Amino acid sequence: MKRKIKSLIGFTIHATDGEIGKVKEFYFDDRTWTIRYIIVETGSWLIGRKILLSPQALLTPDWEKQTFPVNLTMAQIKDSPKIDTDKPISRQHEMDLYGYYPWGNYYWGGSMGNVGMGMSYPIGLKYIQKKEPDVPHDSHLRSTEAISGYNIQATDGGIGDVEDLIINDQTWAIDYLEVDTGNCFPGKKVLIAPKWISEINWETSSVIVNASEDQVKNSPKYIDNQALSDSYETDLQNYYEYIKRK
Numbered sequence: 001m002k003r004k005i006k007s008l009i010g011f012t013i014h015a016t017d018g019e020i021g022k023v024k025e026f027y028f029d030d031r032t033w034t035i036r037y038i039i040v041e042t043g044s045w046l047i048g049r050k051i052l053l054s055p056q057a058l059l060t061p062d063w064e065k066q067t068f069p070v071n072l073t074m075a076q077i078k079d080s081p082k083i084d085t086d087k088p089i090s091r092q093h094e095m096d097l098y099g100y101y102p103w104g105n106y107y108w109g110g111s112m113g114n115v116g117m118g119m120s121y122p123i124g125l126k127y128i129q130k131k132e133p134d135v136p137h138d139s140h141l142r143s144t145e146a147i148s149g150y151n152i153q154a155t156d157g158g159i160g161d162v163e164d165l166i167i168n169d170q171t172w173a174i175d176y177l178e179v180d181t182g183n184c185f186p187g188k189k190v191l192i193a194p195k196w197i198s199e200i201n202w203e204t205s206s207v208i209v210n211a212s213e214d215q216v217k218n219s220p221k222y223i224d225n226q227a228l229s230d231s232y233e234t235d236l237q238n239y240y241e242y243i244k245r246k
Helices: 074-078 091-100 213-217 230-245
Strands: 002-004 012-015 018-029 034-041 050-053 067-069 126-128 141-143 151-154 157-168 174-180 189-192 197-201 206-209
Touching: 002 174, 012 074, 018 050, 018 074, 151 213, 157 189, 157 213, 189 213
Parallel strands: 012 067, 126 197, 151 206
Antiparallel strands: 002 157, 012 018, 018 034, 018 141, 034 050, 151 157, 157 174, 174 189, 197 206
């Protein structure tokens, strides 16, 4: 099923023996557009400490009660490697996490189980990075909170801003960016799949879509807060495949 990232903020994380904290935001990999980490605010339990958990740690979510149970104990989480989530996450930090938790191989060098498997990655996507100090952090880890508000540009003008991300709750792949078109196309929101993006400029907070304003405007109508049907997704995919061939 497809779910909006913002609808998951505030979900309760439960260890096998008690409550850990609340979901604050997520980190995703901008090469594969897959959620890699859940950032959990532990509150007073660990004196305001934030922790990173891989989706691999999740058991079956309780969507009605807005709860994510995990296959970890509170003691395991308390003794986990301390990471400052307000700073870039280094590759060494990630290695420490994967070495400590039973999550399998590092995602950059091996399997991650079913997480992100089977998705099609953007081909030839251009990234313009922010100028940052020469530190060994993972420059492809991005905050879902930070990308909210990024400007979406068509080949011939602006379309709107990123309002939310829509994920597949089985693979944790980001299937679509939900775009609020504002005054560009009054009363209409649109969905943009990562594979239709030609360039992301992290320095200017902009995303370039490989389509014209009119082509985006004429895409199948997206109705906010309504479940995405298979037929709608098929129509949307076919539409962008068609304009790509024109």
